[in-house]
Amino acid sequence: MPKTQEALYATLDLDLSWSERELPERERTKHVHRLHPYLGKFIPQLVEVLLGRYVAPGGRVLDPFAGSGTTLVQALESGYDAAGGDLAAFNCLLMxxxxxxxxxxxxxxxxxxxxxxxxxxxxxxxxxxxxxGYIGQWFAPQAAADLLAWRALVDEYEHADVMRVVLARAARSARLTTHFDLDFPRTPQREPYWCHKHKRTCRPVDHAAHFLRRYALDTLARIKAFARVRSRGRGAVVLHGDSRELAWCDPAEHAPFDAVITSPPYPGLIDYHEQHRYAYELLGLDDRREREIGAAAAGTSKAALAAYGEGIAAALRNAVSALQPGAPVLIVVNDRRDLYPEILERAGLRLEGRLRRHVNRRTGRRAGEFFEDVLVAVPE
Ligand SMILES: C[S@@+](CC[C@H](N)C(=O)[O-])C[C@H]1O[C@@H](n2cnc3c(N)ncnc32)[C@H](O)[C@@H]1O
Incomplete structure (x- = not known):
């Protein structure tokens, strides 16, 4: 029997469950959070509440699966230092x-x-x-020429990395895809098509200069907006590598971390390198997809789930070794396979609480009700 609204709400942490009206998209993607699309991020407001509840002001926070950097950016805004790591080179560039x-x-x-x-x-x-190659296949001739001309310019500038992110964002928009299949397009779309998103006939993009201009100016405005709200004297460190092996801090230089806030990859859901394939191709970034934990390409067979559990446990164990004794480890998951009790045990963590949140997902075609948990654990 379906739960009544009242019964459902009694199990939810309402301070972590926002409606679309309370927290519209422009707030969830404020300032630098929207420098580039990224499928699979959590929202800064969730990090903000968790920091306020679990970490003393001015502390140091670690995210071993830092993705597009939501934890790091929010930590800087809320007055914390942060370190984050990710296996995917593009994610590190973006962070x-x-x-x-x-x-x-x-x-x-x-x-x-x-x-x-x-x-x-x-x-x-x-x-x-x-x-x-990829560029010839996925871009119209003029769009490819526009992107390659921008790429040829960037090395001349001090802020070449900012321009690389602008290039990647323009490339994403300029690919020969339909408007409704931007995340994982399967085949290039070269002809006009019926667009489910706009309910009309749309044409594939044929040039990219307008995207480069628009995103260059938008990036500038967003970086300036973040500069106005970030805390002075706080910094973030980004490490590129496998979080099972990364050396999070040099004990001679830094005190251990005061908390972990992270959302690990889920098994068989998203290929984190593949979603930014255009960036790897255009920027010549190092592709380490074979080390991704839980990659969609690996599937959800028994063996894949076992490898996933082992991988996440090893990464959490490594993060725990960089924590203060008793520091909280906050893990945002949708653990419908109930893998995390065992993962936490293997990582040397004890579950102290589970906060359930209602995620309002109304973007693109991924509509529908969706719940996730914040696991609150501490080192044994
Ligand atoms: C759910 S996403 C994190 C999203 C992040 N919370 C955000 O808001 O952007 C999981 C991340 O784990 C990364 N990842 C997967 N395997 C990894 C590994 N072995 N070491 C480090 N990062 C890994 C993926 O590249 C992906 O960016």
Missing amino acids: RVKTARYNEFTLEKELRDAVARHESLPDRSECLTPGH
Whole structure:
């Protein structure tokens, strides 16, 4: 029998469950959180509440599966230091760009200069190698030429990484995909098509210069907006690598961390390298997908779930070794396979509480009711 609303709400942590009206998309994706799309992130407001409840002001927070950097960015905004790691090179690039401090004058000068130079190039199609490899397959000729011309400029600038993120975002928008299949498009869309999202006939994108300009200016505005709200004197460290092996802190230099706040990958759900394939192809980033824990490509067979459990437990054990005694480990999961009791035990963690939250997911085609838990654990 379905639960009544009252019975359902009694099991929920209402301070962690926002309705769309209470927390509209523009708040969830405020300032640098929207520098680039990323499938599978949690929202900054969740991190904000958890920091306030579990970590003393000014503490140091660790996220071993830091993804697009939500924990790090919110930590900086809420007055904490943070460290985060991720296996995926693009995620680390994005986190570094989000959390770095900038001389805004230089950043603005460089971005505007790059846009102006790019737009004044006489014939961008010179950069094009038509019909060849990923770029030839997934971009219309002019779009590929626009992107490659931007790529040729970025190394000349101090803020090349910011421009690389702009390039990746423009590339994502300029791919030959339908508007309703931007996350994991299967085949290039070269002809006009009936668009389920816009309820009309849409055409695949044929150039990218307008995206480069728009995202360069948007990135600048977002970095400036974050600079106004981030705490002075707080910093974030980004480590690229496998969180089972990363050396989180040099004990000679830093005190241990005061908390872990993280959302691990779920088994068989998302391929974190593949979702940003265009960025790896265009930027020549190191692809380590074979080390992804729980990758969708590995499936959900018994063996895959066992490898997943072992991988997450090893990563959590490694994170715990960098914590103060008794520090909380907060893990955001949708553990419908009930894998986490065993994972926590193997990681040397004791479950102290489970906060249930109602996630209002109304974006794109991933609509529907969705619940997730915040596991509150402490080292044994
Ligand atoms: C659910 S996402 C984290 C999202 C993050 N909370 C955010 O808001 O952006 C899980 C992340 O774990 C990373 N990951 C998977 N296997 C890993 C490994 N072996 N070491 C480090 N990171 C890994 C993925 O690349 C992905 O970015």
